[in-house]
Amino acid sequence: MKSGERINRLKWVGLAFITLSAALFFFHAPTLFATGNSLYVAPGGSDTNPGTIDRPFRTPQAGVNAASCGDIVYVRAGTYDGGVGGNKRCTSWSNALTVRNYPGELVTLINTKQDAIFGFGTKAYPTREDVYFILQGVILDSSRGSIVSSCVGGLSVDHVRLQDVECKNSQRAGIIPHGRFWELINLNVHDNGLDTDPSHPRSHGVYLTDGNCLIDGGSYHDNGGYGIQIFDSGSVTNSNNVVRNAKIYRNNLATSGNPLSGNGGGGVVLANGTNNVIYNSVLWGNGAINIQINGTCLSCGVYNNTEFGGFTGMEIADRFATNTVVRNNIFFGNVGAAIADFGTGSVFSNNLTSDPRFTSSSTGDFTLQPSSPAIDTGANVSSILTTDFRGAPRPAGSAFDIGAFEFGAQPPADGVLPTVSVKASK
DSSP: OOOHHHHHHHHHHHHHHHHHHHHHHHHHHHOOOOOOOOOEEEEOTTTTTTOSSSSSSSSSSHHHHHOOTTTTEESSSSESOEEEEEEOOSSGGGGGGEEEOTTTTTEEOTTOSSOOOOOOEEOOOOEEEEEEEOOOOOOOOOOOOSOOOOOEEEEEEEEEEEEEEEEEEOSSSSSSEEEESSSSOOEEEEOOOOOOTTSSSOOEEEEEEESEEEEEEEEEOOSSSEEEEEEOOOOOOOOEEESSSSSEEEOOTTTTOOSSSSSSSSEEEEEEEEEEEEESEEEEEOOEEEEEEEEEEESSSEEEEEEEESSSSEEETTTTTTEEESSSOEEESSSSSSSSEBSSSEESSBOOOOOOEEEEEGTTEEEOOOTTTTOOSSSOOTTSSSSSSSSOOOOOSOOOOSSHHHHHHHHOOOOOOOHHHHHHOO
């Protein structure tokens, strides 16, 4: 090889390396860097420190107090008592204030003898405030809280995102978003609502009381009442909420310790609003009802879910629930009825209540065997969804499959579910 050719080749190799390095940097940048500054919290720090990585704060609240919109507060490994209050009011997701674990480290937040671990002090409804606050990658453990403890509460606060958060051991509901445009992404919400107060025997994993919220992915299990309840008595504002790609199982534990008693809570309830939907979710072993539509839920929808082994599979509870659409779902293996409809104008199509031939329901594998009658027998619901529970594209065959899993479809290699609009339409 000639000298000049060799130099040119080395230049191209170097350029390629720089280009690849830059691409990798920008690919990972959202995880490790913010548009603003980075502040740090560590067990050995002090709240009089400047919050740098070598001189960190001692408490997450000190980090929040010092931060500005667009900053990230990184919390190092450890357990922190005292809770976190979101006291900043940011204006968009692009300049949201983020509190998160330092990547790869285990962070637990508690709040001894207090009502909530993460919350907001704000004005009462109907006054609303946008906050654009992100809490990510931490454990919220309410076991040391008050007798009305919860992991998260927010009164009339809009635009809050919880991502990769675990919430456990609340006496009342684990997460109580009293606001719009909340996003609950890939959460693990369990062992909440097991209230020791006999006058208040059941609460839920999530108790959502407003509109335009998204619950995407994650697990909601072993809670006292419902895993997820979307309901506000007498209200019609909790509309356009979406539950998708979630595992919801073994809820209703507050009913004499037997979730399949036929009484009490269950998997998920959609009520009091318009256009609330659940799709691509897997529900099993939930108490009285795995999926319930209730209380003036208008034009709500249930699409491509897999339901197994509850007391009642799917119930539209009363005549005030109107024009519900139930399509492409599996309801099977329940103690009582697969479907109970007491609604007005309900539409059912392409649902399967006979044996769907799961791969192994006893081990929680609800994918389909090649001989399943759910394959290629669903209706086209591409206006609602175009992927399955795993993010694999639909349809893989000649038509949509019934249930949460599309047979033969391959999920994305990165395991990241595609992002679509919160508001679904039928």
